[in-house]
Amino acid sequence: MCLAIPGKVVELYEENGLSMGRINYAGTTNTACLAYIEEPQIGEFVLVHAGFAINRVNEEEARKTLEHWDEIVARAAEDGEDIFGMPLKADSDADAKAKDQGTGEGLS
DSSP states (O other), X not given: OOOOEEEEEEEEEEETTEEEEEEEEXXXXXXXXXXXXXXXXXXXXXXXXXXXXXXXXXXXXXXXXXXXXXXXXXXXXXXXXXXXXXXOOOOOHHHHXXXXXXXXXXXX
């Protein structure tokens, strides 16, 4: 399955000669290559697939897409699954212990 997720460009920079940016995906920020977007601007929305911005979208389209995404996630969670059909799991005692000890083992 291939997904392109809309996000808002919040920072522009260059890395190894490539146009790059920090993209905010409804509160989660990550980097993406902007080399395929002509003259990217801070504040505009782009569709990102596999770390590459592949197209611009307007804010309304981005909002609608993220609302649909939230519905998909919520429906899957109601069935006890993630969006890929895998069972959701609560933190086990081992996960809690690893978190308390700061080892990182068992962390998702």
